[in-house]
Amino acid sequence: MSNPLVVGISDMKLSTRPEDVIATYSLGSCLGVTVYDPRARIGGMVHCLLPSAASARERARRNPFMFVNTGVAMTVRRLVDLGADKRRLVFKAAGGANMRDDRLFETGVRNFQALMRLLERNGRRLAARDVGGTIPRTLFLYLDTGRVIVRSLGKESEL
Amino acid sequence: MNRRDAILAACGSVVAMPTCVRGAGVLMNAPDADFAGLARIIEHDPGLTANLLKVVNASVPPSGVPVLTARAAFETLDSVESLRFFVSTGVAPHYVRAIEGYDQAPEMFLQHSVTVGVASRELARALGIDAPDHVYTAGLLSGVGKLLLGAYVQVDLREILRLVFDGGMAFDAAEQAVLGISHAELGSIVLDRWGVPGPVTRVVRHHLRPDGYAGRDVVLDLVHVGNVLAKMIGVGLGADGLNYEVSTGAVGRLGVTSAVLDRVAADVVVALDGLRDLFLACADGGCRE
Numbered sequence: 001m002s003n004p005l006v007v008g009i010s011d012m013k014l015s016t017r018p019e020d021v022i023a024t025y026s027l028g029s030c031l032g033v034t035v036y037d038p039r040a041r042i043g044g045m046v047h048c049l050l051p052s053a054a055s056a057r058e059r060a061r062r063n064p065f066m067f068v069n070t071g072v073a074m075t076v077r078r079l080v081d082l083g084a085d086k087r088r089l090v091f092k093a094a095g096g097a098n099m100r101d102d103r104l105f106e107t108g109v110r111n112f113q114a115l116m117r118l119l120e121r122n123g124r125r126l127a128a129r130d131v132g133g134t135i136p137r138t139l140f141l142y143l144d145t146g147r148v149i150v151r152s153l154g155k156e157s158e159l
Numbered sequence: 160m161n162r163r164d165a166i167l168a169a170c171g172s173v174v175a176m177p178t179c180v181r182g183a184g185v186l187m188n189a190p191d192a193d194f195a196g197l198a199r200i201i202e203h204d205p206g207l208t209a210n211l212l213k214v215v216n217a218s219v220p221p222s223g224v225p226v227l228t229a230r231a232a233f234e235t236l237d238s239v240e241s242l243r244f245f246v247s248t249g250v251a252p253h254y255v256r257a258i259e260g261y262d263q264a265p266e267m268f269l270q271h272s273v274t275v276g277v278a279s280r281e282l283a284r285a286l287g288i289d290a291p292d293h294v295y296t297a298g299l300l301s302g303v304g305k306l307l308l309g310a311y312v313q314v315d316l317r318e319i320l321r322l323v324f325d326g327g328m329a330f331d332a333a334e335q336a337v338l339g340i341s342h343a344e345l346g347s348i349v350l351d352r353w354g355v356p357g358p359v360t361r362v363v364r365h366h367l368r369p370d371g372y373a374g375r376d377v378v379l380d381l382v383h384v385g386n387v388l389a390k391m392i393g394v395g396l397g398a399d400g401l402n403y404e405v406s407t408g409a410v411g412r413l414g415v416t417s418a419v420l421d422r423v424a425a426d427v428v429v430a431l432d433g434l435r436d437l438f439l440a441c442a443d444g445g446c447r448e
Binding site: 009010026027028029030049050055056059066095097098099100101102104105106107108110134135136153 | 267320329387390391392393394395396397398400401402403404405407410415417418420421422424425428431
């Protein structure tokens, strides 16, 4: 694999180059979301730390990618600006893990719920997911085909 | 000799903590090294901090009060030359190794250590707790046992992970079952041998299970939740992943809610951005073998 475009925490990367690969490493309770237009072969990946910007509007204004609800929406907007068709976009997600038996914070669960609410509100569906549990995940998006790979504990699987 | 004793013996011969010393080494050897730059490297590096505390507490404290933080140690040293001397007396570069046993790159260990320190401190700030200064040091050093196990012991993770995923055990409980010792206990024992003071080693010992400590220690509770937060953020996760338990006792004593944790998580991510250069300095060259 050529050097991937690396997405940090609360960060987003997108590309219009089919030879590119976008990656984010070590997703814990954070949610990694890939968005891809298979005809235009344009895609992006966002690595969101928290579910909602509702209680942190100033922070979301400075960095919308920190939150699921603003981060995914902003990623879609950027892709559409580059020529993607909103109706063709394919959404996939990984991460959203939790500490063992965590009933106190449930950040991973809340992150995934925020994504599902956002998609539902916009009449979209999630094409694939690998979320929950207690394992860390690394996520790759291949711009040539839209293939999404999840790596965890040394094993890879396609989403 | 049982497994626990063999591990303690293996780690007993470690004279200095393995660490990524590249950044500090460059600065220490530079003819125009500045005190502030060197101090910044050391205070965010678990290996160098442990070493500094070891050396300073072995020779300096005229007041008899143990030195608990790198910053307090710097106050006893007034020049680059003295800082160089104190650090280099204990640093043994040939002990620096990758953390193979736990499927974690050295720079990831550094990032996780710093994240726990920053998270513990930011949590205290968000909760309005006037925490002792050593909360950062204790957080920074809390995971040293994993570094020691990964670098000096042939750990067969398969059996530990089998107990975690098939047996439903938390990772530290599985370590205890397979190795006879958890990385938390190992870290505290080795740091204690090095002369790192009790208020720090106590936190290292109990940071995964704070309710196992009979007394009340706000630093311990902060570092426990700080460690949880660091793992949730995903910085420096190895094969152990998020397979640890959150102490409802520590959370309750501190009064942490989801809203507080979210706010602190955001603060920590922003704070880590300011330390990116430290992580890159370590990652670029890797650790010396």
